Amino acid sequence: MNHEDTRTVLLTGATSGIGAIAARKLAATGATVAAVGRDADRGRRLAEDATAENPGTVRFHRADFATQDAVRRLAADVEAEYDRLDVLAHNAGLSTRERTITDDGAELTLAVNHLAPYLLTHELLGSLRDAAPARVLVTASGVHTRGTLAFDDLRLEREYSALAAYARSKLANVAFTIELADRLDGDGSVVANCFHPGFIPSTDLFRDAAPRTRLFVRLAAAVPGIGTTAEAGADRLVELATAPEYGSRSGLYVGDDGPRDPAPAATDPELREELWRVSADLVGVDPDWP
Numbered sequence: 086m087n088h089e090d091t092r093t094v095l096l097t098g099a100t101s102g103i104g105a106i107a108a109r110k111l112a113a114t115g116a117t118v119a120a121v122g123r124d125a126d127r128g129r130r131l132a133e134d135a136t137a138e139n140p141g142t143v144r145f146h147r148a149d150f151a152t153q154d155a156v157r158r159l160a161a162d163v164e165a166e167y168d169r170l171d172v173l174a175h176n177a178g179l180s181t182r183e184r185t186i187t188d189d190g191a192e193l194t195l196a197v198n199h200l201a202p203y204l205l206t207h208e209l210l211g212s213l214r215d216a217a218p219a220r221v222l223v224t225a226s227g228v229h230t231r232g233t234l235a236f237d238d239l240r241l242e243r244e245y246s247a248l249a250a251y252a253r254s255k256l257a258n259v260a261f262t263i264e265l266a267d268r269l270d271g272d273g274s275v276v277a278n279c280f281h282p283g284f285i286p287s288t289d290l291f292r293d294a295a296p297r298t299r300l301f302v303r304l305a306a307a308v309p310g311i312g313t314t315a316e317a318g319a320d321r322l323v324e325l326a327t328a329p330e331y332g333s334r335s336g337l338y339v340g341d342d343g344p345r346d347p348a349p350a351a352t353d354p355e356l357r358e359e360l361w362r363v364s365a366d367l368v369g370v371d372p373d374w375p
């Protein structure tokens with residue numbers, strides 16, 4: 086089936102938290118939303134309700150980003166089912182208590198939070214260029230400032246902590262966005278920006294955290310004034326996807342009060358270049374893109 090609406094958004098992580106609210110808000114603008122997640126029941130319900138309530142359309146696509154084949158299949162489905170792709174919003178993310186190695190041989194947090202967006206962007210950049218002006222956006226995190234990237238220990242074999250793995254993946258999100266923006270510079274057709282949605286204890290992000298962390302997050306969610314709401318995080322995502330000011334600027338890291346400086350590591354050209362090359366190697370594509 087083909088869709089001929091003016092703006093089509095591929096939104097990952099749409100079955101929960103920030104993404105589920107953002108999918109509805111995007112549909113409220115009249116957009117066609119390809120909403121991606123793992124949980125098929127929640128995904129189908131979201132698609133039905135959001136489509137019934139809004140001028141736009143939400144269609145659910147199931148994909149588990151722990152496997153690169155699923156990312157490639159999703160890209161092929163999207164290319165086949167939609168006439169255009171205006172916005173690619175990488176919002177899916179997880180944090181996991183146990184160190185896990187995927188079937189593709191990567192550490193799971195890095196695989197889902199960074200390698201999947203890297204590969205999906207690689208696969209869909211042609212569609213974005215065809216629909217230009219177009220946007221790539223990434224839900225990063227302020228926690229990226231605590232991340233380090235040791236390229237000789239990508240599987241975190243020396244030591245594993247959920248926070249370190251998550252912070253590393255979020256540093257990769259910011260460095261990837263800035264490198265992509267740089268590489269697209271002069272192209273003029275596709276911009277790339279990322280953002281920090283705020284600390285949002287009400288989402289399901291900490292579902293697989295250690296009991297102590299889950300307790301802390303539950304308490305934080307109950308205390309007014311700690312962190313922010315999923316609604317506010319979704320508003321920021323929708324702003325980056327639709328506001329004219331973010332359609333002409335690229336390579337931004339956006340926080341509470343607009344664009345701000347990310348951690349120095351995320352802007353380091355050597356780290357960005359190495360991350361790009363290593364990511365290409367891990368997902369099996371030629372690093373010489375775009």
Ligand SMILES: NC(=O)c1ccc[n+]([C@@H]2O[C@H](COP(=O)([O-])OP(=O)(O)OC[C@H]3O[C@@H](n4cnc5c(N)ncnc54)[C@H](OP(=O)(O)O)[C@@H]3O)[C@@H](O)[C@H]2O)c1
Pocket residue numbers: 097098099100101102103104121122123124125148149150151175176177178179197224225226227281282283284285286288289290291
């Ligand atoms: N909450 C915060 O405080 C906070 C702060 C900074 C940044 N963020 C970022 O915000 C984004 C959204 O998180 P959230 O807080 O809204 O958490 P959430 O409620 O847990 O939502 C995460 C979304 O990612 C999807 N996802 C997780 N693992 C996946 C996988 N293997 N394959 C495909 N999709 C997968 C989930 O799908 P299913 O539910 O269908 O499994 C869900 O739709 C994440 O990138 C997170 O890092 C959150």
